[in-house]
Amino acid sequence: MSVSTPLQDEAQQQLTAGDVPAYMQALGKAARSAASELRRADTGIKNRALESIAQQLMAARARILGANAQDMQRGKENGLDSALLDRLALDDARFDAMIEGLRQVAALPDPVGEIDDMSYRPSGIQVGKMRVPLGVIGIIYESRPNVTLEAASLCLKSGNACILRGGSEASASNQTIGECITQGLVDVGLPANCVQVVATTDRAAVGALISMPDYVDVIIPRGGKSLIERISRDAKVPVIKHLDGVCHVYIDTTADPAKAMAIAVNAKTHRYGTCNTMETLLVDAPIADLLLPELARAYAGHEVELRGCERTQALLPQALAASEDDWYAEYLAPVLAIKIVDGVEEAIAHIERYGSHHTDAIVTQDYSLARRFMAEVDSSSVIVNASTRFADGFEYGLGAEIGISTDKLHARGPVGLEGLTTRKYVVFGDGQVRQ
Amino acid sequence: MSVSTPLQDEAQQQLTAGDVPAYMQALGKAARSAASELRRADTGIKNRALESIAQQLMAARARILGANAQDMQRGKENGLDSALLDRLALDDARFDAMIEGLRQVAALPDPVGEIDDMSYRPSGIQVGKMRVPLGVIGIIYESRPNVTLEAASLCLKSGNACILRGGSEASASNQTIGECITQGLVDVGLPANCVQVVATTDRAAVGALISMPDYVDVIIPRGGKSLIERISRDAKVPVIKHLDGVCHVYIDTTADPAKAMAIAVNAKTHRYGTCNTMETLLVDAPIADLLLPELARAYAGHEVELRGCERTQALLPQALAASEDDWYAEYLAPVLAIKIVDGVEEAIAHIERYGSHHTDAIVTQDYSLARRFMAEVDSSSVIVNASTRFADGFEYGLGAEIGISTDKLHARGPVGLEGLTTRKYVVFGDGQVRQ
Structure with missing residues (x-):
């Protein structure tokens, strides 16, 4: 040098x-x-x-x-x-x-x-x-x-x-x-x-x-x-850390089936090794008959292995039985866990219990459900009617990202320039003293 | 119950x-x-x-x-x-x-x-x-x-x-x-x-x-x-902590003497046991002759003990000699360390070396100096022409404070309701998938 x-x-x-x-x-x-x-x-x-x-x-x-x-x-x-x-x-x-x-x-x-x-x-x-x-x-x-x-x-x-x-x-x-x-x-x-x-x-x-x-x-x-x-x-120093992404898509009965299909396929198959890839698909019971067989054909085209709950297996005999561990799994691979749930309440409870608070999405046309999911799901990104794969600094317009934070304090989710800064109070006076 | x-x-x-x-x-x-x-x-x-x-x-x-x-x-x-x-x-x-x-x-x-x-x-x-x-x-x-x-x-x-x-x-x-x-x-x-x-x-x-x-x-x-x-x-959990407040007031040569007096007296004597109380006064050399004797009389009226650098002792024979430890001290008591410095550069360097990055103030009428002090002093509150005692959640309009953070990450300075929250990304789409 x-x-x-x-x-x-x-x-x-x-x-x-x-x-x-x-x-x-x-x-x-x-x-x-x-x-x-x-x-x-x-x-x-x-x-x-x-x-x-x-x-x-x-x-x-x-x-x-x-x-x-x-x-x-x-x-x-x-x-x-x-x-x-x-x-x-x-x-x-x-x-x-x-x-x-x-x-x-x-x-x-x-x-x-x-x-x-x-x-x-x-x-x-x-x-x-x-x-x-x-x-x-x-x-x-x-x-x-x-x-x-x-x-x-x-x-x-x-x-x-x-x-x-x-x-x-x-x-x-x-x-x-x-x-x-x-x-x-x-x-x-x-x-x-x-x-x-x-x-x-x-x-x-x-x-x-x-x-x-x-x-x-x-x-x-x-x-x-x-x-x-x-x-x-x-560490003896604060750490901004990025742990796992166990991401969910919940498809509600009111979902537009074409959008639901596109989102569920994209969220799983666009890339397997990324943290914002869907690992578990939750499907509202009334729409499962219509959607799951068609989705299974799409996943088969990508050679995605399916692991389902009992109700899923009843509709998709090719799905393996999902174990308790599957609901916690971040596969980072062409494997998907599928669960049929009874409504948004069960979906949110599942996400809270098994998820990693990274990125979770709902597909719905119902205004109140969208609003509820948005308010109640405690994840760094909560998405309505779009693929979980959007949880990314570039897609969010940060310009670039140094990483994705799974912490709650300081920076949460994609971290760009702003996450590398802090804020100090500035005070301008003209001779003021405290009374 | x-x-x-x-x-x-x-x-x-x-x-x-x-x-x-x-x-x-x-x-x-x-x-x-x-x-x-x-x-x-x-x-x-x-x-x-x-x-x-x-x-x-x-x-x-x-x-x-x-x-x-x-x-x-x-x-x-x-x-x-x-x-x-x-x-x-x-x-x-x-x-x-x-x-x-x-x-x-x-x-x-x-x-x-x-x-x-x-x-x-x-x-x-x-x-x-x-x-x-x-x-x-x-x-x-x-x-x-x-x-x-x-x-x-x-x-x-x-x-x-x-x-x-x-x-x-x-x-x-x-x-x-x-x-x-x-x-x-x-x-x-x-x-x-x-x-x-x-x-x-x-x-x-x-x-x-x-x-x-x-x-x-x-x-x-x-x-x-x-x-x-x-x-x-x-702790195995993040801590929002409040450590010491070694706060400074720097009085520049261009300071309005009446405002400088009022601020220096208030910052020290308004309350002794608070973290935003001034512990060290820095005075620009050319204004020291004019200001320090009068300030010393005001402090004497409050029975504040003065500890000064050699140049301060030359002007104020009643001041004790300040040791290296005094520059680091958070007295939380009617004691004040005083140092005469040659300009803002030395003042900022002193604050960076000995301060605790809590609250520091400049008294000046010079626009460029005010701007420089504001940008360069790395403290949770940086104040121009007002008492350090304002560094407080109520005075800042937070409504109430749970504490004052001396950390840089997450919350810095007075912590109100906002400091008890985090932000998650929310995404609204209409079927978008990642290309």
């Missing part, structure tokens, strides 16, 4: 000495210092930094693809499965999409500094709430090297310094992308340490990153459920 | 058996069940419940004051200090204020169900964010029995069930108030378990309450710093 700071040098020395906790502390200290400069950066310089990073990346395309080829080679030697290798791979099309994503973030409105709810109080002071960065964000993720750029650009645009800890399988790709980001920041005069890619694959780095409340304000883990549960359990 | 439910009976049995963790689990289960009914309660019934509770309390005035007299008697026998006894005491005036506060909460707008940011997306779906209750809130507090009613009314209005764990010194008062709340809820047809006052003074109850993520969504501790730190460290 041609750019370095005293704090980076300190970090580098600790790394050379093999002291991973001290290395992470040095990164943390550097991030905290960069964060207080980045907090005051205006929208213009943040956007210029994003464009400058795009330029650096484009100039380094061959070097990045070369580093990725090394990662792929090592991954194959280490016996990574094909799904992981696919997520790891960068090619020209993915590279272009990465740059395009970066420019989309630059084009988003800057949330920092927005003031809401400004009003005068009887004392004469004027009070409002200003949106401000969180500070330092630690992101822990796996395989996909484009997350390095996505996370860096979202943190940068929202005025946060970040420390990025990608998977060891992508280390050469991530380091090379990180170098381009650093150069892009420095070229426009922002601190190099606004974005730091952890340069060791030692697992102790994760433990250190989640245990530095003085230097890290929030951790966002992206990966499998067990990784996220482990991080949440051990 | 004349009203009980099967779940209350279960809790009562566990309590009688002396199994505190099982008792708390039973309360948790009952709260979760009440929360899903309360979530769907409309504004009208919640307001009627608050009024019905007011009626119950007024009818039980003599009984509540009698229970409080028992608590006071026991407190004196146990040697509670006079400050604690004062906080514990209820008299007719405090009782009336408690009822008045309850009616103010009833009069506040209901945050539940508000939908913001509703817009159409290119796919044709309509997306917005609906404000909804958090679920079950556990509140842990000390001595003041009116907190029982305040907390219950704010949770009820925001659609949350709550479990209230007051201090053992106030147990008779809290139990009696709790009985009135239960009766008030039942009279309007809401579940008795919407508000539950923990009926044991066993400390194991706190440990159990903060370790039930299945039944409790968030813990709000109200009390001393050591209590809050202990709870935050041990």
Whole structure:
């Protein structure tokens, strides 16, 4: 690297000495210092930094693809499965999409500094709430090297310094992308340490990153459920987490059958491995005879395995018997649990008991039922007459998402730039004192 | 009690058996069940419940004051200090204020169900964010029995069930108030378990309450710093916490001297024990000669002890020497640290290094300095030309506050009804599927 700071040098020395906790502390200290400069950066310089990073990346395309080829080679030697290798791979099309994503973030409105709810109080002071960065964000993720750029650009645009800890399988790709980001920041005069890619694959780095409340304000883990549960359990810092998506579609008797068919098929078969995919279909008893046989034919065309309650099996002999575990299952696979229920009340009770409060939908033409489902289902996304697959930052217009939160506090559902900020009270007076 | 439910009976049995963790689990289960009914309660019934509770309390005035007299008697026998006894005491005036506060909460707008940011997306779906209750809130507090009613009314209005764990010194008062709340809820047809006052003074109850993520969504501790730190460290549930308030006023050279005097005196002397009281005064060097001697006379009139940097001592020989610890100190007492600084940059750096990110103010007539201070100081309240003492839910127009958050995530600064809610995405479609 041609750019370095005293704090980076300190970090580098600790790394050379093999002291991973001290290395992470040095990164943390550097991030905290960069964060207080980045907090005051205006929208213009943040956007210029994003464009400058795009330029650096484009100039380094061959070097990045070369580093990725090394990662792929090592991954194959280490016996990574094909799904992981696919997520790891960068090619020209993915590279272009990465740059395009970066420019989309630059084009988003800057949330920092927005003031809401400004009003005068009887004392004469004027009070409002200003949106401000969180500070330092630690992101822990796996395989996909484009997350390095996505996370860096979202943190940068929202005025946060970040420390990025990608998977060891992508280390050469991530380091090379990180170098381009650093150069892009420095070229426009922002601190190099606004974005730091952890340069060791030692697992102790994760433990250190989640245990530095003085230097890290929030951790966002992206990966499998067990990784996220482990991080949440051990973290000494708040975690914005994304656990399971056991999503439901409830088809009410008044549903338009064509819409119900389209939604039920799309919610299950559009993609199997995503958290907003339907895992359980609930069908109101009076419409089940009409709908289920036709739906079963559609699912058969997609080779979706059906597991049903007894009443479902009576209509669909090809369905296996669903066990209690099936109602809790996030299959992430071409498997669907189906239950026939007696009305919206039973549907809501089922969702409350077995669901994961992620995304649940009703298909109905009844105004009061739609209103009731909307009010009573306690999920991060509640949908009327559309596919659960819409529960996504891009589809919701956030521009980009850093993840989907299954927490209730702070951010719930898809998390975009706004979820990476907090609000402080601002007060303007003219000499007022408290009586 | 004349009203009980099967779940209350279960809790009562566990309590009688002396199994505190099982008792708390039973309360948790009952709260979760009440929360899903309360979530769907409309504004009208919640307001009627608050009024019905007011009626119950007024009818039980003599009984509540009698229970409080028992608590006071026991407190004196146990040697509670006079400050604690004062906080514990209820008299007719405090009782009336408690009822008045309850009616103010009833009069506040209901945050539940508000939908913001509703817009159409290119796919044709309509997306917005609906404000909804958090679920079950556990509140842990000390001595003041009116907190029982305040907390219950704010949770009820925001659609949350709550479990209230007051201090053992106030147990008779809290139990009696709790009985009135239960009766008030039942009279309007809401579940008795919407508000539950923990009926044991066993400390194991706190440990159990903060370790039930299945039944409790968030813990709000109200009390001393050591209590809050202990709870935050041990909790398995998110905590909205209020730690220290090391608040600053910075007087810039361009400040209007009369306003600067008024603000500096009010911020220190209006009340000493509050978290938004100024603890350190920062004075820009060129205005120090003019301002400090006069300010020192004003503080002398309030018997405030001054501790200054060397330059301050040169102007005010009566000031003691401030040590490094003084800059970090939250005195909560008639003591003030004073530092002369060279300009806003040094002031902001001092606040960042020593402050607690609670509330900080600038006194200035300079537009650009005001704007800079506002943007760069990373505190939950940033104030221009007014006393730090305004950092308060009532002064900010929240109507009432459950506490002040020193956290950055979720709620920051004074927390009112809105801080007791979260937002879910709501989507209205007409058969849309994801392409």
